[in-house]
Each structure stands twice: as structure tokens, then as C-alpha cells.
Amino acid sequence: MLNSYINSFLYKNTEKFNGTILVAHKEQTLYKQSFGKANYDWDIPNTATTKFRIGSITKIFTAVAILMLVEEKKLQLHDTLDQFIPTFPKGNQIMIEHLLSHTAGVGNITAQHNFLIQSYQPRTPDELIQWIITCPFESSPGEKFNYSNSGYIILGHIIEVISGISYEEFLKKKILYPLSMMNTDVDLNHTIQKHKATGYELHPIHDLQNTSFIHMSNSYSAGGLFSTAEDLYIFDQAIKENRLLSNSMTSRMFTAGSYGNGYGWNIAMAGENSKLVFHHGGINGFTSSYLRLIDKEATIIILSNVSTLLTSTLANDIASYIENNY
Template structure:
């Protein structure tokens, strides 16, 4: 368990929060003040030339804040606007997963059927289920990790070409024994949809999602067309160099959709409010195993639970998260940045929720400083030091991670890709409970 969190560690936010009252309107403290702070933050990044892209926040299905920064085409000085369309990368997988569950609800396919009748040449096809593809538990090698990809990524590949490439891979692991992210899974899912509906993925997406939800600016992409208000992507760290675009034929089902933050939020809200799938189907999508849901990831940010997906294609970066309890949809898409887009989206969410910091004095923090030993393994230790009024967790004697105080002697280390970790101390600091996911262990101070 601890090895897992050390590999996945990325601290999300270094601040603390009060408990919110039960599901009431968001940001009743001062929503306008929160969005003003977000606006100021993005304005600074715009002036410094560190970010281009678009942000949209929607509460209960209604837009409450949006901002677009930079150019969709630097060469012609074409400014981006709220209708500018971006490649959303792997957020496309959530759309593909919804289409698969729609096919399941229409009794066209079964979640637990194996894939050998669709792809007889795939290794272990007789053991791999549609559920395994959805949840990245197939063992099928990720074709985007193949070094050969960079030789052909800008060229058209037919679905048969790509299927041939994937079929030649050996399995990375025995199906359903572990989870490992693979774009190959979602390409195969797109091909199952095309076979079952006897239509292109583009047309299935149009019929089942974009037309019913009136998503005007969402579709399966082709070559970028600036005149259609689509955006290029840029490497801003290298003199604003336009990045050579990946041919979208390669990313059918896994990363081929073009959209806007407004449309993505509309899609996510519809998904989580029962307008696309049954409650049972959504519950399956949200089921997390080895960090993967079925087309969704879980995000735990300042004790709030969200579900969504991130994307990365060329220099496009995207993040979309829906917080069910707060009924908040958040989508940020960048077509060029000098900053870590993950840090930016976390900073924006932090500003929006506007959580109050719970302060401790230096004396109060001091009693939690020290080395704590796991009662079942004396070699398993956790170490804490003090930085004025902040308790800091020392990892492997090298990495320092400031902890967020949540009250009642509970400190939290939040992670981008892993379960957050809670350290719940006794009132005198002589022991603590370490909690992460299903793991719960008691440690005593040396």
C-alpha cells in the first residue's frame, strides 16, 4: 500500500478546509469573490504568456464562469474565443465508455462477454472481456507507448492497420490480474461499436450523444481546420512552435474527439444526472479498481469526491471533473502552456471552493513531530518534521510533503493519482492511525 502511494504521489493542494454543510448551493460564502480570484489568476498567466486555453465552470448545468485566453492560431494572430474547439485527448474515453454502456443497455453487447469473436488475433482474446477493456485490465499493450508510433503518428492509418499493429503485441500481463492504462483498449471498444451499429464511430457518437444533448461543437475530429474555429497547439517553451498534429485516425475511441469546455461540462452533467445512462450503468463506470474506473477516474480534492478524466494529445492538455455532491462541472483545456496544467487546475479548484484554512500554533504542531513505527512491522516507519505552523511528512528521507490540517488531529496528504492519505494522531501525539483506501494501520511514536 505504501509503495503504491510513493509511486503515485503528487500533492494536490496545500491548504485546509472546514466541513461544509450538507448539499446546499455552492460557494454561498461569496461565489463572485471566488470567480474574481480565478479571473485574476488567469489574467496574470495571460499577461506572462504562460497559458493559452479555455476554462468553464458549470453549477447545476448552468455556466457560472468561463474564460478563454490566447490564440487558436498564432501565425495568423487569430484569437481564441468561447466557441473555439480543441482536441480533448483522453477525455474522449469517457464518451466511448458511455457509448459502450448504451450498447449494453440496448442489449447489443454484454459487459462480461469476451472479445475473441471481434478480434480473434488479439493475444488472450478468449480471456479478455469488454469490462476489462473499459477498466484497463486487458493486458493489451498500449500502442502509444510503442516507439514506432512517432514514425507514423502524423500519417493516416486505417482501422485495419491499427488493429494489425495491436494484434502483433504480446500481452503485458494476464487479463484481469492488474490495471495498466492502454489506449489500445479504447480503440478496440470503438471497433466493437462500429461492428454492432454498422456505422462509423463518428456517426454513433453523433446519434447517441451529441445530437440528443445538443452538443453543437463536439465531434470526431479530422485535420485541424482554423477556418472552422478549431485550434492548433503550441510548444510555448520553444518560441511558440506549432506542434505537428497527430492524425486522428490513430486515436479513434481513445482520443479523437474535438470539443469545447462548455460542451464537455454539458456532457458530464448529463452523465451524472441520469440523462445518458441508467443509475446501474453509471455506478459501474464509477467503480474503481487499481485506480481505474470504466472510462472515469476518481478525484479526491479537499475531501470532495469527483469523477472525470484528463487528456493529453500533442500540446493539448485537458481536465474535466464532475463533483456530484456539489453538482459542479469543471473543464479546462489548454493548447499551449509553460506551466504544469495539473497545478493550474488544482489552483483554480482551490480558489473556487474558497475553503477556510484551519490554523494550528507552532506548539500544537510540535507534539506531532517525530518518527512513528507500524505496530506490525518495525521497519515500516513514517516521519514528520515541522515547518513553523505546518506539519511536513518526510518520504524516503528525502521528499518533503506539507500536510493539510483537517481538524480533530487529522492531517491529509492529497495525491493526484492515488488515494489521499490520512494521518489521525492521538491527542498527545504518541500514536497515529495511517489510512489510505482500504488500508488502516496503527503506528506508535519512537
Template sequence: MKKILVLLIVLVSVPTFSQNFNKAKIDSLFQVLETKDKYMGSVVVSENGKIIYTNAIGKEDIESNKKATVSTKYRIGSISKMFTSTLVFKAIEEKKLSLNQTIESYFPTIENASKITISNLLNHRSGIYNFTSADEYASYSAVPKTSKEMVAIIAKGKSVFEPNSKGEYSNSNYVLLSYILEEVYKQSYAALVQTKIAKPLGLKNTYFGGKISTANNESYSYSYTDKWNKETETDTSIPMGAGGMVSTPTDLTHFIEALFAGKLIAAASLEQMKTMQDKYGMGIFQVPFYDKIGYGHTGGIDGFRSALSYFPESKLSVAITSNGMNYGNNDIVIAILSSYYNRKFEIPTFTTLDLKTEDLDAYLGVYASDTFPLAITVTKDNTKLMAQATGQGAFPLEATKKDSFEFRAAGITLEFNPIANQMTIFQGGTKNVLTKK
């Protein structure tokens, strides 16, 4: 349920014409991704409310060999926060909540509850510890939890900064907002999504998730290490409105178009959602692409990854959902936007080096730096180099050139200097040099 934003340098303006959208080239990109076993998922591009491109590759369920279609449903992770924020603003417009009210009457055990407002929860300025960052999260993520149990887990994390002093992403905020909504409406979060968003918009494939059912065209999720491996299934009672929703790219484009058309909340409420403070809006982020500014959110839960964005100037929406990736959604979205806005992009070739197991020995070890928050442990599994950051799962690396390895799913490149016992990690435009211990 962590955020991943599409970030590019702002450059000069270019004209927008949907007739220039290079469908054939995007088809070729997805063909390469499927042929090379790099990606499983679905995408929809919509302009002015009309779908101009759609595609789906991979499988809903590998065991039964059930192929994905444009109707396949995916867990959308933190895109759920856009739905939760919309519901909160509906409650505000109905005078059931206010942005400035504090939360101590709902959660007296939460540290600083008398200082934390609904607004602080919405734009991640509460200071409440992100419960998914705790080491023990993985031990219970698949086990159903009651609201009482989840509030106790969140309260245990305490505050990490003074409320409203800065912004820091925390899934805890939106779990608590889910419970507040249930309290003020005396309905379940699932029912609220249906009655206030899905049914009015005719979103038949959007709902709060439960146990995954392939009979209902819901997909399992997978991670890749030489083959696709089925991921553990988080129980949605844990993420609630922070990450428990299910949808399709088609429904997601309808949702965000309706949101920006004023069909769900008032224009003034949308402006508050869009207002950025320390890079956080209220359930929404800016999505820059050169001189264009879009709005949306990304999502990740288990092996699912998703991204949703809307560019008001062009009335363009892009929704992408994945249940298995060894190539990043960010790269695909950039390719789609580049095609739409008439910018060059290259289809990857995925050329790799064939290395022997002994070729990897020079890279093995633990790398760290005083300026980098995590240590990176590099190991090998036969002829495959593996990397693992502190407190996280191991991920496979592909050798792309001498001393250089990539994990494309997260946009990570590791470059080694065995003589100097150093490793440089590149991700999201950042560069950090780590030294072998």
C-alpha cells in the same frame, strides 16, 4: 493520451457556496499566465447546470494571430474515453453487448482474446500493450490508418500481463472498443457520437475530429521552447475513441452533467463506470480534492491537454482545454477548486534566475537509478537547460533557485547536487534520486 489526475491530501470538510467563488482571483491567475506566456486555453466552471465562470486566453492559431475565445474547439485526447465508455454502456443496455463477453470473435489475432472481456477493455485490465508507448508510434502518428492496420499494430504488441490480473492504462483498449461499437451498430464511431450523445444533448461543438480547421474555430496545438512551436497533428484514425474527439469546455460540462443526471445511461450503468479497481473505473477516474470526491478524466494529444471533472455533492463541473501550456492544467484546476471550496491558493510569480551558459555545465550529463524506470539526459541550449527522458522528447527547464529547475507544464522539479553528482526529480508527490553516470 496519458492520464494526469488531480491528487491532494484528504483533509477536513469545508462548506460549499458558489457565491464565495473568487472570480477576480481566477481572472488574475489567467492574466498572469497570459502575460508571462505560460498558457493558452479555455475553462468553464458550472454549478447545478449553470455556468459560473468562463475564460479563454492565448490563440487558436499563432500564425494568423487568431485569438482564442470560449467558442474555440480543442482536441480533448483521452476524455474521449468517457464518450466511448458511455456508448458501450448504451450498447449493453440495448442488449448489443455484455460486459462479460470476450473479444475473440472481433479480434482473433489479439493475444488472449478468448480471455479478454469488454469489461477488461473498459477498466484497463486486458493486458494488451499500449501502442502509444512503442518507439515507432511517433513515426506514423500523423499518417491515416485503417482499422485492419491498427488491429495489426495492437496485436503486434502482445500481452504484458494476464487478463484481469491487474490494471494498467492502455489506449489500445479504447481503440478496440471503437471498432466493436462500429461493428455492432454498423455505423462509424463519428456517427455514433453524434446520434447517441451530441445531438440528444445539443452539443454543437462536440464531434469526432478530422483535419484541424481554424475556419471552424478549431485550434492548433503548440509546445514552448522560448517561443510557441506548432505541434504535429495526429491523424484521428489512429486514436479513434481513445483520443480523437474535439469539444469545448462548455460542451464538456454539459456532457458530464447529463451523464450524472441519467440523461445518457441508466444509474446502474453509471455506477459500474464509477466503480474503481486498481484505481481504474470504466472510462472514468476518481478526482480527489481534500475531502471531496469528483469523477472525470484527463486528456493529452500532441500539444493539447484537457481535464474534465464533476463533483456530485456540489453538482460542480470543471472543464479545461489547452492548446499550449508551460503551466499545468492540474495547477489551474486546483486553483479553481480552491476558490470554489474556500481554500487558499497562491498566484505564481514565475520568478527565474538569469544564468550564463557556463553556469549550466555542472548539471550536464546522464542521470539514472535502479529504482527509476527512465534515464534522464540533461543538456543545454545556450542559456537554457534541457532534460530528456528515455524515448521521450526534450523539455526546457527554468531555473527557479540555485541548483533547482522546473518544468511546470508537467509539474516536474529537478534539484541538482553537483558535488555528489546527483539529481533529485520531484513529480506528483514522488521523489527519486538519480546519479550521474
């Protein structure tokens, strides 16, 4: 049934899907299929092992890492930013919890008028922090929700300050290696990664074209990872089985705060008594969706190497289908 639904959706859509779709229900994979090309110049198809940049789904990894430090009692959710970056404006008012829930009010670095031009250049985490400091605040800390890549860049820096190792090393040590997620890593432009897809943009006349360049160091802990659908499903199962966080901390991560967001996740109701937690991602030439229907025990992972709304539209449609049929 689900196979027919997805295949019919894709057949009827005028835009061809390019990427990998994985849907699981109660630990059984219901659908796993790859479409299109990982590289059109070389006619290389997408497969289950193709690596995609996952954009803002990276924020989930960052949130989990922060909550691990909380459970290790190396950090508290009410700790203030000035403890880690003494020079940060309003640092004594910004709590870790604000950064996790996008309520810190910090100016969004990727919304700055010069970001696209400046993102061609490599940057260290310290340089990113100094750039964020120059961004005007969008609101007072804790006042309202403002989606912010800056907040998650700051959280990545805090992970490094507390652990004494890089963000990349922390993820490998605490999450990626213990779970054998060997096809997931921080995307470093200079490193050759086998089976990594090339990103494309939709063009109204020429169909697909190569995407613009971004130095991934600018995305850092807000959007700098690549992964595969299979690796993300391993991560998903580890969250479900409380292998990364305690049951109580996982529940807290999935609890909507005053402005409707959890820690690293968007929270919504898919049905009357069915919670949906999710995050979509997009970065030059790539889009991604990761949805969990908590009460249905279902997971939807869609990764594409095309900048397109089709990825999130398809993910949301599959979630509705599962909600109504499983």
C-alpha cells in the same frame, strides 16, 4: 470569489494560459473565460466557440457509448474480446470490463518506439487493431492496471462491429446530435473545421512553436475528438441528468474497481466525503481537463491549445478551491 482566485492564479503564474476555462456549480456557470490565441499566425483569439482537440477525454465518450450498448443488451461487460476479434491474442481472457478499466494488459500502442513516426500516416480501425496485435502484453488480463490507449481503440472497434456503423456515426446518432453538441466531432485531418484552434508546444527559448503533425485517425476512439468547453458542459449535464445512461449505470461508471478506476474515468476523493471523477487529455499541441466533484455538484472544464502541465495543475487547484469554499 472564484473569479478572483482563478485570475490571481493566472496572474501569478509565469506561464501564460492559452485556452478556455469553464467552471459550473449546481447548474450555474460560475466562470467562463477564454485566453490567448487560437492561431498566433493570424492573431485570432480563443473564444467560447473555439474548438480544441480534447485527447484522452475522448475515452469518456467511448466508455459511455459502450455502456449504452450494454443497457441496450447488445453487449455484456463480461463478454470476451474473441467474440468481436477472433484472432486477438488472449481474446478469450480479455473482458469488456478489462478494456474499460485499463486492466486488459494489452500493449499500449502509443508507447511503442515507432509510434511517433508511424502516426504521420492515416490508418483505418482495422489497421490499428492489427498494429495493436503486434504489441507485447504488459500483464495478464485482469492482473493489474496499465493505462492503455490500445484498450480504448479496441472498444471503438467493438462499437463499430456491434452497431454496424462507424464510431463517428455512432457518436453522432446516440450522443452528439441528440444533445445538440454541434461543435464536437471526430477530428478528420482532411476536413475543414471552422473555429478550430491551432496546437502549440512550449519552447524554452522561443516561447511557443507549432506542434508536430499527427494523423488523427491514429487516435481514433482513444483520443480523436475535438470539442468546445460549452459542448462538454452540455455533455456533463446529460450525464448528471441520466439522459445518456440510467442512474444505476452512471453510478457503476463512477465506481472505482479493484485498481481505483471507473469506466472511462479516474476516481479519487477530494475530501473526506467528496468524490472526484476526472480525466485529463493531451495530444500534439493540446491539453485538456474535465473534472466533476460529484457531491459538490461542480464541474471544471479546461481546454488549451498548448501542450502544458498548467492545464491539469489549474484544474486540480480549482477543484481544491471549490471543495473548501462551496
